[in-house]
Amino acid sequence: MKSFTERNPMVIGAVGVAVVAAIVVAALQYQNLPLVGQGKTYSAYFADAGGLLSGADVEVSGFPAGRVSRIELDGAQVLVHFRVDKNIRMGEATHAAIKTKSLLGTKVLDVVPRGGGTLTxxxxxxATSSPYQLPDALGDLANTISGLDTDQLSASMATLSEAFTDTPAELRNAVQGVSRFAETLNRRDAQLRNLLDNAATATGVLAQRSDQIVQLVGDTNAVLAELQTQSKAVEEIWTNISAVSLQLKGFIDDNRQQLRPALEKLNGVLTIVDNRKERLQTSIKLLNKYxxxxxxxxxxxxxxxxxxxxLLPGQFVQPFIDAAFSDLGLDPSVLLPSDRTDPQTGQPGTPALPVPFPRTGQGGEPALNLPEAITGKPGDPRYPxxxxxxxxxxxxxxxxPPAAVAPVENPVMQP
Structure with missing residues (x-):
C-alpha cells in the first residue's frame, strides 16, 4: 500500500475538498437528511399566506414541533409544506391556522390534530384559516364608524334616557352615562375619525416595514451582545486610565517646584516661536529648496x-568658539584621545589559520622534543x-644516502 507522500497530491487535495464540502452541506442541511431528519412532511391550502415565510416555526397545539419547509402558489390558493415530528399523529380532520406570534408580526403555523385515521x-x-392583520382590523373599524350617523345615535341615546326617567336610580344613571358617552363621541367625531385614520396609516407603515423592524431588533441584539462581551475590556481600560491619571497627578504634585520653571521657559520658547512663525515658515521653505x-x-x-x-567669516566667529570651549574647560588646540587615531576603514582582517605540522596535518603547539617529532610517541595522535x-x-x-665521489682533477701518473 502506498503512503500519502507517494500518492498524487492533486487527487488527495480533490478528495479532501469534496469531503469538506460534503460535511459543510450536511451541517447546514442536517434536518433534510434521511437518517437525521426524523420529521414527516404535510401540506395545507390557505387563501392567504399572511406573511408566513419558509423556515417559520410549526406549533402543534401551541408546542413547537417543526418548521415550514416550502411555500408555493397553487392556482388561487397558497400551498404550505411543513414538517413535524413523526411521533405526532395527524387525523383526517386536522385544522391549520396562520397566527401572529409577536407584536412585530412574526408568523407561526398552528396545527391542531383532529379526527381519526391518518392525514394522507x-x-x-x-380546514385552514389565515391571520387577521392589524391594518385590516383598523380598516374594518374605520369603515364601520364611518357609516354611523352620530346625530341619530345621539338622539337615540337622549330618547332612551327620557324613556327610562321613571326607572330605578341605578339604571337611570347607567343610561345617562351612556347618553353622555354618545354626546362625547358626537362632539369628538372628527377627532376620532382623524385618530383612526392616522392609526390605520401608522399600522400600514409598520406592516410594510415589519421585516426591517425585525432586522433592526436583531442587529440591536447583536450590538448589545458585543458590548456585553467587550464590557470587561472597557472596564480594564477605564481602570488603567484612572490609575495613569492618579500617577500623573502624584507626579505633578511631587515635582511642582521643578516643573514650574521648565514650563515657564517652555512658554517663553513657544511665545518666541509664535511671534516668529512667518519667518520660520519662510526659512523652512528656503531650506527645502536648498x-x-x-x-x-x-x-x-x-x-x-x-x-x-x-555667514560670518571664520576669523570673526573664532573668538566666540574659543570662549565657549573655555567655559567647558576644553582646549580647541588639543585633540581628544578618540581623535588621535584614524577610524577603522572597512572590516577587520581575517585571523590567520593554524599552521599544519609535519606528518599530521593538524594544528596546535609543536612538540618541543625533537626525537618525538621525528620518531613519534606511542599514543600521541599528532606524532604517531x-x-x-x-x-x-x-x-x-x-x-x-650514499656519499657522492668528487672527481679527481689532473691525475698524477705513478712511475
Missing amino acids: GPIPMS AMSLGESLSSGPFFKAYVAN YREPLPAPPPGGPPPG
Whole structure:
C-alpha cells in the first residue's frame, strides 16, 4: 500500500475538498437528511399566506414541533409544506391556522390534530384559516364608524334616557352615562375619525416595514451582545486610565517646584516661536529648496563642498568658539584621545589559520622534543610512533644516502 507522500497530491487535495464540502452541506442541511431528519412532511391550502415565510416555526397545539419547509402558489390558493415530528399523529380532520406570534408580526403555523385515521393529503382550505392583520382590523373599524350617523345615535341615546326617567336610580344613571358617552363621541367625531385614520396609516407603515423592524431588533441584539462581551475590556481600560491619571497627578504634585520653571521657559520658547512663525515658515521653505539643490549636486560626483551664504567669516566667529570651549574647560588646540587615531576603514582582517605540522596535518603547539617529532610517541595522535630503521652491518656504509665521489682533477701518473 502506498503512503500519502507517494500518492498524487492533486487527487488527495480533490478528495479532501469534496469531503469538506460534503460535511459543510450536511451541517447546514442536517434536518433534510434521511437518517437525521426524523420529521414527516404535510401540506395545507390557505387563501392567504399572511406573511408566513419558509423556515417559520410549526406549533402543534401551541408546542413547537417543526418548521415550514416550502411555500408555493397553487392556482388561487397558497400551498404550505411543513414538517413535524413523526411521533405526532395527524387525523383526517386536522385544522391549520396562520397566527401572529409577536407584536412585530412574526408568523407561526398552528396545527391542531383532529379526527381519526391518518392525514394522507393536503389539508383543505375549509380546514385552514389565515391571520387577521392589524391594518385590516383598523380598516374594518374605520369603515364601520364611518357609516354611523352620530346625530341619530345621539338622539337615540337622549330618547332612551327620557324613556327610562321613571326607572330605578341605578339604571337611570347607567343610561345617562351612556347618553353622555354618545354626546362625547358626537362632539369628538372628527377627532376620532382623524385618530383612526392616522392609526390605520401608522399600522400600514409598520406592516410594510415589519421585516426591517425585525432586522433592526436583531442587529440591536447583536450590538448589545458585543458590548456585553467587550464590557470587561472597557472596564480594564477605564481602570488603567484612572490609575495613569492618579500617577500623573502624584507626579505633578511631587515635582511642582521643578516643573514650574521648565514650563515657564517652555512658554517663553513657544511665545518666541509664535511671534516668529512667518519667518520660520519662510526659512523652512528656503531650506527645502536648498536641500533639494544640494541633493541634486551631490548625486553628480564622488564628493561635494557645501557653501552657505551670508555667514560670518571664520576669523570673526573664532573668538566666540574659543570662549565657549573655555567655559567647558576644553582646549580647541588639543585633540581628544578618540581623535588621535584614524577610524577603522572597512572590516577587520581575517585571523590567520593554524599552521599544519609535519606528518599530521593538524594544528596546535609543536612538540618541543625533537626525537618525538621525528620518531613519534606511542599514543600521541599528532606524532604517531614509527619503528626506527635497522642498524647497518659492521664495516658497511653509514645510514643515509650514499656519499657522492668528487672527481679527481689532473691525475698524477705513478712511475
